[in-house]
Amino acid sequence: MNTLTTLGTALIIGSSVITFDTSAAQFVAADDSPGTQTCMAIASNNRLDLVHKMRDLGINRRVISDKLLCNNMSTAKFASIYGFNKTAK
Template identity: 50%
Template structure:
């Protein structure tokens, strides 16, 4: 009886923690400032889906190398932008190292639905 109760309690806590984590990281909404190729690629980075990012790079005819070395999103280097907002899958696809940089990310602050305008370099 106690073993079943403990298992149920642990499972409930794990599901609750996973749900809370999923909702806090998706709180910010990203909106494109314009439809320039740089902004389109920056928006693809915010999708955090490598397939979307790959297709967008192909559509705007931009190589990964050019995106990494030349593109700035919101006046930040692509790696810094991806690391700051937690787009780890996009960063991994672009072979960007976001683990070497330390930053404090306030999860409570991101819980409100913030709209962030994304602009790419021209």
């Protein structure tokens, strides 16, 4: 049971896969979970996309800032490392 829980958590935490291009990092969704959808909305660097996705999924800011991990990083760190300044706010 513990292995199953760990696997499920790892799938949610590692919600996107990075592929590097010469110009910038591109993100590809690993699955269609709510965590992945939210991380992809953050990676879009479009505030309105993120707000709409949060509303559609019923996720609030506290959950995103305190509990969600994108590529094994907090959402704030994820947004700052990749320069998603519009969605970082």
